Amino acid sequence: MRLVRVSIEGYRSIKERLEVTLDPHVTVLLGANDHGKTNFLQALRHLNHAEGFEADDLNWDHAERADSLPALRFEMELAEPEQATLARLDSASRLATSAGALREEALSSWREAKERLQEAEGQFAEQKAEVEAAASAAKQVAEARIANPDDQDIRNEEVPATARVASGQVEQERLRGIVEAHKIDVNDHALSFAIAEGRAIEAEALKEGQETESAVEKAASEQEALAETRRRSMKRAVAKLKSAQNAVEELPGDVEEGKRKQAEGDLSAAQVEETKARSESEEQAAKATRLRAPPRRLPESRLRIPQP
Secondary structure, eight states, rough: EEEEEEESBBBBOOOOOEEEOTTOOOTOOOOOOTTSSHHHHHHHHSSTTTTTOOOBBBBGGGGGGTTTTTTEEEEEEEEEHHHHHHHHHHHHHHHHHHHHHHHHHHHHHHHHHHHHHHHHHHHHHHHHHHHHHHHHHHHHHHHHHHHHHHHHHHHHHHHHHHHHHHHHHHHHHHHHHHHHHHHHHHHHHHHHHHHHHHHHOOOOOHHHOOEEEEEHHHHHHHHHHHHHOOOOOHHHHHHHHHHHHHHTTOOTTTHHHHHHHHHHHHHHHHHHHHHHHHHHHHHHHHHHHHTTSSSSSOGGOOOOOOOO
8 A cells, every 4th residue: 555645743843734645756855954854754654553652752832732642644545456456355255245145045945946856756656656556457457358358347447447547647747747847946956056156166266366267167177076086986886786796696595694694784885885976976077067057047036146
């Protein structure tokens, strides 16, 4: 910062208020001897809070005003680089605040959307099972009618059985549409969350004076690297799973119960490990993709984030 204006009053030989505007091109103070040049410069030394006034600094004609004098007032001006830095830090702060708020909102909405999806998938699975059961029952009735073509009771039963299958299939397709809609909603909220994370990364980069786009790309690349690491873990888990499956399948019928339980336990652990590695790999890869996704893919209402 640069000192642009100073006001001095009641300091040593400076009795009345002296206001001086400092031009950035002025480097020399001229004046006759014993006219206050040194005192003026000494007064500037008190701009440093560590340099307090002393009793001898009070002008001798202002002894009755020792409670308010000497007085030193000043005005500072930010240099252009300092102004740019403060503007950058302010933008980074506002961006981080907005991104953090949207990230929390998106995360909450994402979780709720996943719960709705799980509920819809459960309803779809139940309906699918009902349709399969109805289709199986209708097939049995049809086979019974073929075997007993003159049995009117069977013929009367076939029509509603077929109708139940058709009605169940219609409901199944309706639920399938709901599931697909919830999947889109889940993906949108996941994308919104990823974009908010990207903006948070940009805010941190902006704060440090780094390129924002390269910071997000770096984060996406890191996620891809993690995904590749998880994929390698998944391959090892798959090999271990196959080995455990073979071990269980090759157990002789008269094997000891303890050995069978051990093999089955190894198989269960291998299945859990493989599932976890696969899920983590897919999630890391998806996160990298979402970080690179353009914000225009989301509704405007979900993007209340200032650009860096």
